[in-house]
Amino acid sequence: MSTRIITIPTADHGDVQVAEPDWCTADHSWEPYRVDITHTGAKTHLVIPTDCHGPVRTLPVGFLWRPFDPVQNKIMAAIEADEWHDFDSAGLIRAADALVEHATTLRVYARQLAVLQNKGGAAQ
Numbered sequence: 001m002s003t004r005i006i007t008i009p010t011a012d013h014g015d016v017q018v019a020e021p022d023w024c025t026a027d028h029s030w031e032p033y034r035v036d037i038t039h040t041g042a043k044t045h046l047v048i049p050t051d052c053h054g055p056v057r058t059l060p061v062g063f064l065w066r067p068f069d070p071v072q073n074k075i076m077a078a079i080e081a082d083e084w085h086d087f088d089s090a091g092l093i094r095a096a097d098a099l100v101e102h103a104t105t106l107r108v109y110a111r112q113l114a115v116l117q118n119k120g121g122a123a124q
């Protein structure tokens, strides 16, 4: 865990000082309320080759931490899901192969998350 402290201006609590994790790549200049402060890390996407849209980047996974969230105040991994794509049989097999590869990535994130949470990425 980084010891770097940053100051984030908020509408409801003025300038808020918060520890900035080493893995955070977020732009904190737009968070209007203290509870909105969210540390986010780099994302890794599943890339599925499709006939309709070419390579589609989907299911991004990355770490996030909302240090002032009253309910979930610890480092988590987040996955985003979005739209539909069509596949023929060969395309579906390529998608399945990509999913298997992405599952390996998710397991790496899970191990890293366990380490980060054990380092004290919870309460301020």
Ligand SMILES: [Zn+2]
Binding pocket: 020, 021, 024, 025, 026, 028, 038, 039, 040
């Ligand atoms: Zn941050």
